[in-house]
Amino acid sequence: MSDTMQIRKANSEDIPKIIELLKISLGESLIPKSEKLWRWKHIDNPFGASTVLLAEENEQIIGLRAFMNWEWKDQDQSYKTVRAVDTATHPAHQGKGIFKNLTLKGLEEIKQNTAFVFNTPNQKSKPGYLKMGWEEQGRMPIQLKINPFAFKGKIPLELFSWNGLKLSDKLFENPGPGIQTNYSRAYFEWRYSANPMFDYQFLTDNDSYLIVYRYKQHKFGVELRIVDFLVNKNIFNSDKRKQLSYELKLRCKRVFLTTVSGNHYKNMNFQYPFLGLLPILKIGPMITLKNIGLSSSEFEELLNTESWIYSLGDLELF
Incomplete structure (x- = not known):
């Protein structure tokens, strides 16, 4: 300097x-x-x-x-x-x-x-972080569903408003175990409703489930990106699951690609509608961590991706 x-x-x-x-x-x-x-x-x-x-x-x-x-x-x-x-x-x-x-x-x-610092560096910046003590956790696992019949489709027009939603407080209680964002109504309103970059959509009955997603246009077609999914396990019964599955499948049919966090999908696969036969792939962003205030053993556990239930909304660039 x-x-x-x-x-x-x-x-x-x-x-x-x-x-x-x-x-x-x-x-x-x-x-x-x-x-x-x-x-x-x-x-x-x-x-x-x-x-x-x-x-x-x-x-x-x-x-x-x-x-x-x-x-x-x-x-x-x-x-x-x-x-x-x-x-x-x-x-x-x-x-x-x-x-x-x-x-x-x-x-x-x-x-x-x-406790620690986390980020998703690109290949150009990652070496600099590693020299300063960051450690690689690995690439974020992703679950994919491909629909070739919707090849190169256009983004569907959906105009939902967050205003007037009467979401139950029970939806924001962390299901655990597993490390995930400390959810709250204020977080969801900031992260998705007030976001000036992307138009997020949602599926909810206000009480038992809330799925947040957005569409992204690619050269190969449209991606439906599921960025967060909350449920109140006590009342998310088979009828609610069928209702959500029907609505989500309608949207999946319109797009070439549906994506969701692999860790999130694996932890909640009994609640997610069926997304296909493709295995969970480690093709998401590279995640790096730096220990600040944890013991060595605590931090070592954080380097294991199996300890996490992060969503795409936690780690997508914004």
């Missing part, structure tokens, strides 16, 4: 300059860079505002690093964690170790209240 570069925490007044740096460094790509998205992601998060660090030189922001708060739960055990997400370095200042310095400083900032 150069003598003239300073690292400090970001504040709300920095947001316009942060968006400008993201655009200069990364372009628009698949994820739009906007103040609305930044505020939703890093300020409105029900788990708490993100820790965001900036690198400055000559009063110019030349780098940023964001750690987004997240909570996981395994029955009575809860984990306060962070997800290493947005990072950017100004093209004119690359090669100065800005990414590494911001990341290490960020780890110092969060260490008092954090």
Whole structure:
């Protein structure tokens, strides 16, 4: 780090300059860079505002690093964690170790209240994380259903509104055992209803089940991505299961590909409608973890994907 570069925490007044740096460094790509998205992601998060660090030189922001708060739960055990997400370095200042310095400083900032850090790096960034002590958990298992008869179809038009839903509180109680997001009504409203990036749809009877999904257009056709599925096991009976199965199968017939988290499907396969004969495949995003506040044995257990029931909604990029 150069003598003239300073690292400090970001504040709300920095947001316009942060968006400008993201655009200069990364372009628009698949994820739009906007103040609305930044505020939703890093300020409105029900788990708490993100820790965001900036690198400055000559009063110019030349780098940023964001750690987004997240909570996981395994029955009575809860984990306060962070997800290493947005990072950017100004093209004119690359090669100065800005990414590494911001990341290490960020780890110092969060260490008092954090169990571990998780993220889904790409092949370009993963080596840097591994050098800083991250460990590979492996690729997220995915369950697929292919429908070749819907090859290259168009996204079906569905216009559902989250407003007016009267979801039972029982739906947000973690079924366990297994590590999963610490669900709440506030989390679902933030993650799916208020999300400025994607239009999420749902299937629910308000009491016994809630499936959240979205459509994604690919060159090969349309994907139906099931991102979350909650049930109240006490009242999710055979009649409710048949009702849900019928509605979901109607949607699967319209698309070329249906996807769901393999861990989620395996844990709840008696509740999911039948999705086909393909085996669960480890083809999802690469997941890496870094221990912050756990014992070695506790952290070692987290590296086992069988301990987790994460959904696609937990780990998809946003």
